[in-house]
Amino acid sequence: MSNRSDVLSPKLSRHLLTISDLSREGAIHILDTADELARVSDAPIKKLPTLRGRTVVNLFYEDSTRTRISFEAAAKRLSADVINFSAKGSSVSKGESLKDTALTLQSMGADAVILRHSASGAAHRLAQWTDGVVINAGDGTHEHPTQALLDAFTLRKHLKGARGEDLSGVRIAIVGDILHSRVARSNVLLLSLLGAHITLVAPPTLLPVGVHDWPVEISYDFDEAIGECDAVMMLRLQMERMKSAFFPSAREYSRLYGLDRERMKKSKKNPLILHPGPINRGLEISADCADDVDSVILEQVANGVSVRMAVLYLLLGGSHE
Numbered sequence: 217m218s219n220r221s222d223v224l225s226p227k228l229s230r231h232l233l234t235i236s237d238l239s240r241e242g243a244i245h246i247l248d249t250a251d252e253l254a255r256v257s258d259a260p261i262k263k264l265p266t267l268r269g270r271t272v273v274n275l276f277y278e279d280s281t282r283t284r285i286s287f288e289a290a291a292k293r294l295s296a297d298v299i300n301f302s303a304k305g306s307s308v309s310k311g312e313s314l315k316d317t318a319l320t321l322q323s324m325g326a327d328a329v330i331l332r333h334s335a336s337g338a339a340h341r342l343a344q345w346t347d348g349v350v351i352n353a354g355d356g357t358h359e360h361p362t363q364a365l366l367d368a369f370t371l372r373k374h375l376k377g378a379r380g381e382d383l384s385g386v387r388i389a390i391v392g393d394i395l396h397s398r399v400a401r402s403n404v405l406l407l408s409l410l411g412a413h414i415t416l417v418a419p420p421t422l423l424p425v426g427v428h429d430w431p432v433e434i435s436y437d438f439d440e441a442i443g444e445c446d447a448v449m450m451l452r453l454q455m456e457r458m459k460s461a462f463f464p465s466a467r468e469y470s471r472l473y474g475l476d477r478e479r480m481k482k483s484k485k486n487p488l489i490l491h492p493g494p495i496n497r498g499l500e501i502s503a504d505c506a507d508d509v510d511s512v513i514l515e516q517v518a519n520g521v522s523v524r525m526a527v528l529y530l531l532l533g534g535s536h537e
């Protein structure tokens with residue numbers, strides 16, 4: 217297994233801040249490395265000595281279940297020491313800044329900081345202040361690169377692209393609250409880099425300004441869009457980021473943009489069902505679709521550990537033991 221972090225891209229020698237920093241080859245290298253590391257998760261003893269003596273800090277200013285826990289599991293499976301920092305209950309409540317918090321953690325020997333923050337661009341700022349590796353675990357509405365990598369990893373397991381190693385020709389619908397979704401932004405960048413055909417499906421109010429310049433098709437009609445797609449990625453309605461009404465009612469939204477059994481019948485290809493979580497059951501996706509045999513939502517969670525192991529391994533330059 218190669219640990220050449222240089223394959224990620226010339227710009228990404230140290231950090232993972234945005235999918236834009238990845239080349240197609242770099243992205244495929246991460247996915248291939250994750251494939252190899254997934255075997256560790258299947259072994260009776262789920263541990264490699266690769267990052268022994270390294271310290272990884274989970275620096276989370278926003279709530280998280282999947283990302284924080286899977287980064288912790290990934291680092292521990294590579295034998296790194298893990299420090300979990302949650303802004304709640306810390307000196308952040310006394311006004312300590314992100315910069316001072318990060319420098320404090322660096323002084324304690326952090327080799328990598330995994331940052332989740334409500335401000336778009338926070339991970340980029342942190343990368344300018346610290347010497348260690350910075351991994352963006354979600355910054356505002358900007359990006360969530362490791363989520364896109366685990367989504368691509370999951371899609372690639374089920375739907376091989378025309379060129380085998382990528383997703384060329386695979387048709388994916390990303391549906392719902394695109395406006396507030398860092399997952400959608402990272403996925404559009406990565407899935408298009410891997411050759412997928414992407415259709416964004418949303419009401420006009422939940423599409424960002426400038427979306428017509430993205431490498432996607434846009435549809436306001438989910439019944440039509442679901443017809444041809446190989447996978448459908450449902451997005452959570454991010455009520456916590458909505459300061460005004462973006463649709464008439466939750467019922468109306470579900471009727472037009474939710475995934476349920478009736479809508480699945482309009483698909484011709486039995487699409488894979490993805491959702492980054494957490495799920496609003498009964499709002500963007502019905503319970504029976506979330507638990508359907510074609511749903512890979514829990515597989516996405518499991519794959520998150522392998523993908524994050526690969527990212528830590530490549531950025532922290534694990535040994536070949």
Ligand code: CP
Pocket residue numbers: 279280281282283284354360363492493494
């Ligand atoms: N998908 C995702 O980022 O989930 P969490 O907010 O639980 O980490």
